[in-house]
Amino acid sequence: MARTTDRHSHPSRRALMGGALSAGAFVALSPKILCARDLPVIKCATVTPGFTTVFYDVIRDRKLDEKNGFRLGEPVLNASIGTLFNDFVAGSSDVIIASWDPVLTRYQAGVPCQLLCTLMTADMIGIVATKAGPQSITALKGKMIAAPQQSGVYRMTRAIIKELAGEDIETVAQVQNADNPAQGVTLVIADRADAAVAWEPMISSGMRKRKDIDVIFNAGKSFRDKIGSDLPYFCVNVRKEMVASGMAPRFNAAVAECVKIIDTEFDAVATKHAARTMIDADTLKIARESGRFKMSYGAASDPKVQATIITASDMLARLGLLTRKADVGFFAA
Numbered sequence: 001m002a003r004t005t006d007r008h009s010h011p012s013r014r015a016l017m018g019g020a021l022s023a024g025a026f027v028a029l030s031p032k033i034l035c036a037r038d039l040p041v042i043k044c045a046t047v048t049p050g051f052t053t054v055f056y057d058v059i060r061d062r063k064l065d066e067k068n069g070f071r072l073g074e075p076v077l078n079a080s081i082g083t084l085f086n087d088f089v090a091g092s093s094d095v096i097i098a099s100w101d102p103v104l105t106r107y108q109a110g111v112p113c114q115l116l117c118t119l120m121t122a123d124m125i126g127i128v129a130t131k132a133g134p135q136s137i138t139a140l141k142g143k144m145i146a147a148p149q150q151s152g153v154y155r156m157t158r159a160i161i162k163e164l165a166g167e168d169i170e171t172v173a174q175v176q177n178a179d180n181p182a183q184g185v186t187l188v189i190a191d192r193a194d195a196a197v198a199w200e201p202m203i204s205s206g207m208r209k210r211k212d213i214d215v216i217f218n219a220g221k222s223f224r225d226k227i228g229s230d231l232p233y234f235c236v237n238v239r240k241e242m243v244a245s246g247m248a249p250r251f252n253a254a255v256a257e258c259v260k261i262i263d264t265e266f267d268a269v270a271t272k273h274a275a276r277t278m279i280d281a282d283t284l285k286i287a288r289e290s291g292r293f294k295m296s297y298g299a300a301s302d303p304k305v306q307a308t309i310i311t312a313s314d315m316l317a318r319l320g321l322l323t324r325k326a327d328v329g330f331f332a333a
């Protein structure tokens with residue numbers, strides 16, 4: 001009787017070799033997978049609607065975090081500026097993207113936080129009004145101004161106007177708080193406020209919705225005309241615990257590359273990430289074309305960045321919005 005062979009009981013040489021190769025591939029890949037999973041996580045947050053979430057999204061999308069030895073967590077997007085800062089003070093976020101002066105206020109109050117780097121200039125900040133409304137700073141007297149009063153944008157705008165015009169808008173006008181920059185522009189569109197303090201791309205968004213809205217004051221231009229340098233505005237601000245952990249230089253490197261990508265590939269980035277900003281891509285592109293929406297990376301360790309922010313903080317201190325101007329301890333090395 002012929003011996004039967006069970007073809008299924010003994011794997012072929014080819015199968016054995018294929019299995020070995022697969023196993024080898026898994027062994028080769030698994031350290032990388034494990035390494036990516038085991039990287040330290042950085043918690044981040046910002047305010048929405050607005051462009052700032054794009055910086056986080058590009059870092060994650062292009063894997064600039066893994067490239068620099070960390071994982072960036074899903075950004076917390078706050079509808080309220082107050083909530084953003086309260087959570088940062090409580091330590092819920094390692095990193096926030098916001099203007100530098102509210103963070104400086106908290107630093108001076110003893111909160112363990114510092115400025116890491118700059119992202120954009122104050123050319124994005126302005127006061128908007130309709131053509132039937134006030135057309136200059138002096139014309140704001142007695143008017144209703146909508147402004148996110150907890151934001152650094154509002155505080156800086158107020159300080160620059162005081163320096164230039166000698167008037168405190170809180171004493172000559174009625175200021176109505178807005179939870180976010182979009183809300184103030186919306187109130188102007190609806191004729192419920194005479195003017196609004198806002199920033200790009202919400203300014204361009206409002207100008208698209210109502211054609212007779214215009215910028216009557218630009219904070220960045222006004223600062224540059226007086227001081228002779230660009231004023232850094234939206235920045236990366238970090239908890240000191242993150243700096244002590246050694247993660248700050250890694251995050252700084254990722255941000256520097258991220259800003260360069262956004263600056264050189266703006267239209268493509270805007271198209272891809274517009275939904276997260278809650279602003280359509282065309283409006284983002286219009287904001288960019290306006291010349292008000294300028295990328296400007298600068299490390300906080302740069303003496304020029306420090307000098308400009310110290311000068312601007314002195315304006316705020318003279319108006320009583322800071323206890324004193326910035327000191328070198330505010331800038332993360």
